[in-house]
Structures are given as C-alpha cells and as structure tokens.
Amino acid sequence: MKAANERQITELELSEHELSEIRMLIEERTGICFDKSRERFLVTRVREHLQARGFERGTDLLRAARKSNVEYEELLERLLTQETTFFRYPAVYEAFQKRALPELHIKKFWKNPRTLRVWSAGCSTGEEPYSIAITVADTLSFADAWNVEILATDVSRVALKQSETGRYSGRSISSVSEAQLAAHFSPVKNGQQVKPRLRKMVNFTQMNLASTVYVGRMDVIFCMNVLIYFSEQRRRSLVQHFYNTLEPGGYLFLGHSESISKMPVKFQAIVLNDCILYRKPTAEELQKSHSPTEGRS
Template identity: 55%
Template sequence: MRAQSISTARLSESELDHIRGLIEQRSAIFLDSSRERFFSTRVREYLEEKGLPGGAELLNRIRASSVEYEAFLETLLTQETSFFRYPAVFEALESRILPEVQERKFWQSPRTLRIWSAGCSTGEEPYSIAITLCDALKFAEAWEIEILATDISRRALRHAERGAYAKRSLETLPTARLDNYFTPAKHGYQVRPRIRRMISFVQMNLVESVYVGKIDCIFCMNVLMYFSEQRRLSILRRFYDALEPGGYFLLGHSETLSHSPVQFEPVLIGGYRLYRKPGAKPAETRRAAALVEGAQ
C-alpha cells in the first residue's frame, strides 16, 4: 500500500497531458478520462518519491533516459492477478480446449502445444496454465509444451521468473496441487523447477509486432482495456493471425469482443465465453488425410 502524503510538487494540466502523450506514444498505454485520478495521483507520488520539484523535471528525465522512462512506467501499470483467477477458464481449458488439441494433433510429430499468456504480470496466470496442463494431459511427456509468458513490465517478469509467492496468495489451492507443484520457501512457497521450465518469460510490448509462431491458445486477460480502440483492434488481429485454426482466445470475465470485426466464434462453457478461431478441419477428415499421406 502506498503512503498518503500531501504533494508539494508543481504539476500543471499541460505537463500531465505531455506525460500522458509520451506514455501513449512510446508504450501505447492509453490513459483515458476514467483513469485520470489514478494517473495524476501516481505521477505526484513518483515526484515525491524521487524528490523532483515538478512535472517539467520529470518530463526532462523520462525523455532523456529510457531507464528512467521504464522506472516511471512501472508505477502506472496495474499488476493485479492471482492463481486460477477465473476457475471457469481453467475448467474450460481442461474440458474443452486440451481435448480438442489432443484430437487435432494426434497424428502430428512432434506433437506441439503452445499457449501464450499475454500480459502475464507476476506469473500466477502462466503457472496456473502449466499446473492445469500437468494435471489434465494424458502422456504429457509425448508433447512438446511451451507456455510463452510476456509482459511489458521487467519488474513483474523478474518476480514471475523467481516463482516465489506468499502463503496467502496460494490459500485457495488444494493441498494436492500445493504439494505436487510447489516447495516450501522463505515466507511462502516456490514453484517447482519442472513447472518453471515449461514457461518462457519474455519482455514484450503487445503493440509491437513480434513474431511468436503458431499458438494453440492465447490468454489475454485484463490487458486490452489499457489500449485505445484502434490499438486494441490491431492487437486482436495479430492474436487472430497467430492462432492455429481451431485455436482459442481467452479474455477476462468482464471483457467481451462483441463489437470487434475479428471473426472469432464465441463458445459458452460453464457461463464463461471462449473465442474460437474457425477453420480446423473436422477430426475424421484429418485422420483420413493423414492415413492417405501415410500410405503414399
């Protein structure tokens, strides 16, 4: 929790506008009017913390150095997350998405499974995915599994890579999962190395078009709200292109794609809406094609 203090720093509306513009231009994070109060409070706190006299000095500093810019940006990022944040999503992963991938890729060699946690924050989301895969996949060793976990925040990624969490953040996990996938550590628990090895943590700004290869399932929960409509659309198009036909796109509970021109098919499971990229051939056709190819 941040300490409340009365700021004596000079900060004009125009300086706030310039800072907002710089953040949008460099990181594409859109601080709209609904986040006005949050934004000006964070800027004031940062000025206090760094002992800066006002907004002009902050602007000079973050324009001159990318290290200073990143340190300041970290204070504007919301990193709220938790293990198995929306249980229905992980149930859908287990009961719908994984069985479909298993069927679709049964004949493939190597049998790859790639999941992207875009905006993974401090790692609870990709670790929840990894645990679900370990519990749900039959013959997990027959698969080449990669969970790509990306975030703009280096600080969050450092935490994620350590995989160390306080006891209270794991309170809701059943004892069997805690015993199987974590070891007791100072002040809490640490994710076991075999789970950490399933995940590649990479610093990435979602608005930059970085090639990620083909993905079976994308988690992008509670992230798209930080972008303007236009940026959101172009990120959605990239997600769509990166997905395998039949791949799934997953949003947070209160998010929806209802006004998006991207052609996902909504699929409702357990009250949770998943988005599926159309186009995978029915299993029977694929099996027949594989048999014919095998006979040639």
Template identity: 50%
Template sequence: MAQEAAMSEAGINPVLTDHEARELRLLIEQRSGIVFDESRERFLTSRVLEQMERKGLTYGAELLRLVRCSNVEFDSMLERLLTQETSFLRYPALFSAFQQHVLPDLQERKLRDRDHALRILSAGCASGEEPYSIALSVCEAVGPRAELEASIMATDISHEALERAERGVYGRRVLANLSSAQISNYFSKVEDSYEVKPQLRSMVKFAPMNLAQLMYLGRFDCIFCMNVMIYFGAELRSNLIQSFHRYLEPGGYLFLGHAESVANIPVKFNQTIMNGTRLLQKPLDQSACHIRAAGDGR
C-alpha cells in the same frame, strides 16, 4: 527508503500540473499504446505523485525529463501505473474450462495429427501468475504420460514484472485458489514464501514485449491476453485481435478478460459459453462463426 524518509521529514510535496499530466499521458500512449483517458485521470495523477515522491522529485517537469531520457525510468513509472493485484488461477471457472474442455480438445486433435507440440502465448503476463497457472493446468490435464510437450511464451512490457516472474517466488496469499495438493506438487516452501518448482519453470519462457509494437512470434494453439486491452484505444485493440487471429492455428483458442470483446472486429471466431466462461475458437475450416450456449459444459 532513506531518501523517502528525508523527504517526508522535510515536508516536500510533489506538484503535478494539468499540462504535465497531459504530457505524461501522451508520452505513455506514444511509447506503449496505453491510454489513460479522463475517467482514469485521478488514478494517473495519484500514481504519478507517488512515483515523484519515491524519486525525490518536486515538479512534474522533472519527472518528464527523467522518463524521456531514460527507458529504465519510463519502465519504472509504467510499472507503478500498471501494478494490479493478481493471483494463481485468478479466474477458476476459466481455468476449469481450459483444463476440462480446451486442453482435451487440443490433445485429441494433435495426437490424431501426430503433432505433440502445444504452443501457448501469455501476452501481458505481469509477474508470472498467469503463465505458471497455464502450465499447472496443462500438467493436471495431460497427466504423467506427457503426450503433449507444452511450451508457454510469456511476455510483458514491464522488465520489473518479468524479473519477478523469472524468480518465481510468491507469497501465500496469491496461492489462495490452489488446493493443498497443488501447492505441494508445484511449489517449494522457502521461509515464508513459495517457489515455483522446475516442472512448471521449464515450460515457461519469459520475454519483454510491447504489444503496441507486436512482433511475430510464430503460431500458437492458445493465446491468453486477459485484462490487457482495456488499457488500449479502439484501433490498437482491433489490430491486436486481428494479429492474434493470424497467429492462432486453425482451431486455436483466444482468452480475453470479461470486459474485452471481439465484436465489430473483422475476424471469425466460434464462441462457446461454458459455465459462464466465454471460449473463442478460430474456426478449423474458417467458415462463418456461430454461437453455441453450453451452460452445463456439455
């Protein structure tokens, strides 16, 4: 902060040339798979200049040297570029469908097969609101009998975001979609913040993961990868969805963002539209997929 104040007083203005911006875009794509095309050029330049000012750098070449030589500095820059507002139960209709349809379906099949393990992946979990929301939904759906033992693997490329997620301490604003009872049941008030209680914490394990270099983590009953693939090129998006399909158990579910699609990708998913929420399910028998509209959820 003192460095930033000194820069402001000295009137130092960071400079980023078009060539330096292109070099940064290429470096980011090579290391992370994230694509900043021309439509996001102004956003990229603005965030990079903010990072340069924060680091006390005048020229883009200085930032390039820094991020090429230090993974920590690269992660710090990427964190500034990817930071976006998130919240608990960010998409209420989706989590309602997850809690009222997906979890009962999985629970019924697992108990019939005498399999009590429920494995869920949250890929691109950012600061943890999504995986904790998944854990909360599981607790609400399964109830006190705990017939399913749920484990949630939550991954992100940003080490800074994962550190915040593991702390599990949030401001009141990101809890806006939760009821008073949910806040009381799953959070402890700590001064002006709210800390995730052990009941949810124990269900979630965080780990760094670059989706451009996706490693096999086992089989999952559900995979959440929401509003992540919009940052990737077409080839990487296709490869990821095919990998997720392989990692899903038969009958497992894939959750994507509203702007993300499995169209033109050579995998089979059954699609159900429930109250405006799209559910993608890997076929139990791997037969041809179908689309069923179920606007009222029945």
C-alpha cells in the same frame, strides 16, 4: 526550501499540461490509456514518482523520461496495474481444461513432435502462466511426452523478474488446491515455490504489446485484463494480431469484461458456464460458412 523528497506529495508541482504530456507519452509507447475514470490513479502515481525520484516539477520528470529509457521505464513501472492471482477466474481454467485441451489433445496426439504452444500476453508476476502450466500438467495424459511451450510476456521487467523466481505466498496462491500445492510447489521460507518441472515449461520475455513481434504460431492465447487499459483502436489491432497468430482451431481467452463481439474478426464465440472463449475456425469451417446453403435450388 525543503528538498523534494521531504515535501508532501500534494505540494509537488504538476500542471494539467504536464499530466497530459505524461499521459500521451505512456499511451504512445504502450497503448495504455488513462481516461477520466483513471485520472486519480494517474495523478497519485505520478506525484509518488516525482517524490521518489526527487523531481521538483512534472517538466523535469518528462524531460528525463524522454531522454533516458531507464527513467522512462521507472515511470512506466509505477503506472502499471499488475493485479493477478493463481486461477484468477476458475471458469476460464475450467473451459481451458474441459474444452480447449481435450480438442487440442485429439488434434495433436499423433503429431511428431507433439507440441503445445500457449502465449500468456500480459502475464504480470507469473501467476497466470503457472496456472496454465498446472492445468496442462494435470489434464494432458502423458504430459511429459508433450513438448509444452508457454510463452509469458509482459512490458514490466520488475514483474518478470518476480515471475522467474516462481515464489508466491498469501492471497496470490489462495486458489491453488492442496493437491496442486503438493504436486507442483515446494515449501520455501515465507511461501511456496513452483517446482522446476513446471518452471521449465514457461519462458518469460519482455514484450510490449503496442509493438507486436512475431512469436510463431500458438494453439492458445491468454490475454486477460490487459485490453481494458487500451484504446478501442489498439484493442482491435491486437485482437487481429492474436487471430493471425493462432493456429486454425486455436483458442483465445480474454478477461471477464473484455468483449470482442463488435470487432470484425472471425472468431467463433463459445459460451461455457461463466466464460466466453473465442475459437479461430479452421479453413474448412470458414469455407462452409461462406458457401451457399446445400440443397438450395
């Protein structure tokens, strides 16, 4: 009999039941749903994993993943979608630069310490939090006089390890301008490395968004292209968590196809060019919107 790792991926045994158990395990622990549209992706990746790990059947994989966290994380890593690039949606960074940062600048300029806290939730391999750091460094006057803290979290340890090196090349940095490359990167073998000044702004931490922890108050949250993988119920509770985490007047940025218009949260939706950003109203603004219209008899 051929060893499992010599067999064709399609020969490996994987029943509907095993697949559904794997689907449930991942959804229960991370919130990630594999609906019909992602069925092929799931089957292909699970088969690849069976072969790579030398498991004969889906049941063996399930048993191992339930018993050992290391096995579970290896399976999870194979099922994550981590596509990302620097400045993935230019309109989002333009809105961050032209709307959110100037407003926060005015609000915080005389505060001591002058702190700006941004959370990149689901940061993948780090392109998003470093794009945030570049935008902040290029926008805030006297950026060095600010205490800028960018918390970058992801469930994937592999992605976080890559993020911490700050090394990028090819398509990933194709949207970084020449001026930004010169100011914020140093050439290294086969690519570019983010300079220490920016790397110091970003703190990478493993975090599962399905079991949220308190991260302190944030001025801005980016959670782009993560909610699309979650169930409606999980999306709602996460968006509520983001609302509670933001400072009044703080901003939430989501991916292009992620709308929260039908959710019962009190964000103000602001449309700027090709981007919708969500602002948490201040207590005063909330009160105004609830009080009866002035001048009514």
